[in-house]
Amino acid sequence: MCKQKGLRLSSMTQSAPPVLSVLPTRALVDEKFKVVVENLPPGSPVTLHSLHQSEDKDYWEAFGHYISDHRGVVSVADDLSFGGTYTGTEVMGLLWSMRPVPGSRVGVSWRKKNVCTPMLVNMSVYRGHLAEGFRDQCPLASVLIERWYLAPGVQRIDISEKGVRGTLFIPPGPGPFPGVLDMWGGGGGLVEYRSSLLASHGFASFALEYFTFGDTGKADAELSYFEAAFHILKDHPQVIPGRIGIFGICMGASVAMHMVTESATVKPLCCACVSGYHIILPGFSMRGINELFAEHSKLIRVDENHHQMWRDIVLALMKDPSKKLNMGNTSCPLLLVNGYDDQNCPTVESAEDIYQIMKATGKDHLLTRVQYPGAGHLIEPPFSPHHMATTFITDSENKMILLWGGQTKPHSDAQEDAWKKILAFLQHHLYSNITPKARI
Template identity: 65%
Template sequence: MISRQLSTMSGTVPPIVSVVPSRALVDEKIKVLVENLPPGSPVTLHSLHHSEDRDYWEAYGHYVSDHRGTVSVAKDLSFGGTYTGKEAMGLLWSMHPVPGSRKGLRLRKRDVCSPMLVNISVHSGHIAEGFRQQPPLASALIERWYMAPGVQRISIKETGVRGTLFIPPGPGPFPGLLDLWGGGGGLLEYRSSLIASHGFASLALEYLSSDDQYPLFSIIEAAFSILKDHPQVIPERVGIFGLSLGSILTIFFTAESAVIKPFCCVCISGSHIYPSGKMLLMCAVTCDGRKLNKVRLDENNHHIWRDVGRAIFHTPSNQVDVGKVNCPMLLVNGLDDQNWPTVESAEDMAEKMNAVGKGHLLTRLEYPDTGHLIEPPFSPHFRATNFIVEATKEKVIMLWGGQTKPHSDAQEDSWRKILAFLQHHLYSSLTPKVKL
């Protein structure tokens, strides 16, 4: 527990902010407690994070101390701020860029070997601005980690494969997961490192490459083989975890690949469209350099791609034959996904798999008022963020959808169920595979 006493409101004993645990994984809950306040005092709890991109993110809640002069974020009501009600983790999931920040920001951890540092402070009165100008009554600095102690981080660079392998602590071997992010590209490690912290060897793969020497499909197949053949990985217990474009590719490889035979799959915000060649879903949004008329703009000029997905999805020749899927698959989707028709796709997949007697392999999670970017729990909600369209390199602001509170609830609930799904299928010796 880390706490700094800075000043007093009244009396001789200074207020104290305590956070337990002060050092934890990002998916662990914390308890924030303020003590030594005058009874019935209005105070504001504030969180502040300075990101690796040098942007400031904050959240705050308005509280009134009880008869003992304490405020418990988990037990007491927030009467206003970026969240309201009893929300133990509101100071984290309701974070947003401070006023005056750049538009379209998204908070993502790049260096998983260092923690996210969050300063939690208490201020006199109910305030909504000027936190950095007003000295706090007390504050505490906490560490939020994506990588648990003992997790190994191994850089992979071979046969066109660029990624990072995370191995859990302990003797092993462990079940494995190939981690495929979306069409924004880049090497993102934070989900894989968190997965490894829960006992699964995970390979975060950068599969969108401008190097035509290594085609997209070959990169993913080679990465799957590298993971499966690692001495710390159980070769017959390797799955795939995809988001957005990564989920589209996961579904395709699961149904069609002669090389990749996953034991189970998790697909967040994807669909069963057929990725032809070096497809890069983003290229489907342009035609001869011109945007298709299916791309819509909202009142804020945010790009909405749902109708683009519908146009592709409703052409039967563009659909993967999901009747060929032979492993358990978990689909996680938001009912307010403004980027892609993921729910419609899930319904069609269920219908087609039921028709061939494989409906039992499919598990669906759907969440109201939840958008496309379903992240690990207590991550901020991003309704619209900057995005570079692969085909044109144009920078736009993409509308992902969702409302902050229900989206955040969905992130917490889905992560718990994803881990349970992976634990059940990858660690259980009783889970039968469908005969080919």
């Protein structure tokens, strides 16, 4: 409730009220916007604030402290934030520094579930430098913006065939298009937001559901399941059969490495892995992985907040050659994206070991490593909120809070840079040298 209703703004009272503009007001989530406040008195302290209610009904916010220039203008792209959830000149700070509002649930995470609707963000400007109590204040001006994962014209197609379930996103236009098999991490289920964004950038992207299949109660998947998914994508009439890549994060990245090293039928043109590791997944099941981790549970560490860190388990497994994939079998370009502050998995150490294995077999020319100081485990598309630690549920429905790591500013910088490099990698290997014949 506004406590300032009807209150004169004293030094801010002038002929024209403050104007807040955000351009564009409707855009893809990886596009930048321009935030400007005009008609302020020169030298006025103001707070720019962003507020979003997630699909889980949690509120997320970010804010920055600014002082208007001699013209009475604040431009987020040009001016310094002197405090708040971010500081300095940060064009997209009002998004990437979002965090749960005070009093939110412990371990809350943010993830877009329905990609057919936008992420709605309310941008407001307040008088003075505020750090709390935004709901009790009247903003000088507000603008509602839309952030989309799905570009206009992208088709969303439910897939349920050959025992495989997922969602295929087809870019606008006549096609056919290069394809990407997209796999999320150990949380399982169907995660669509990255695939829809890939389709918005011109790739036919198949978001694969695995480990938890809703009403079927299925919790496991064999290598043949992922192979079938690859061929469903390859055989779709809107996909160029010889132009398929694989993209995975966390456990999805490890599944991707299994496919490129162990499968006799899957032959991708390239593979991008974010925060993955080259440990053999027992039975390709969450149950098998939980059992493997349970055998080494004494290696689980906790921080001062009792958040669990699993990286020492994978480090121990890496010491046993029989537990590692033979990365020397890799026959396609491989991109590894990792953060040095990953507290969940030793992904940087895994990448180094992969390099040594591939170098010994003369395959190191296929490997590209991108590693970021200060970045944690969950390296997501640009401007996504940073998750230091969130609640994680295993297939036995045991809840815990896992520490993912990273510091907000360097992690967010990594997300922006990594997404550009991943898109460029996929573009180079899947789109370059496409001839008219290849598109038939």
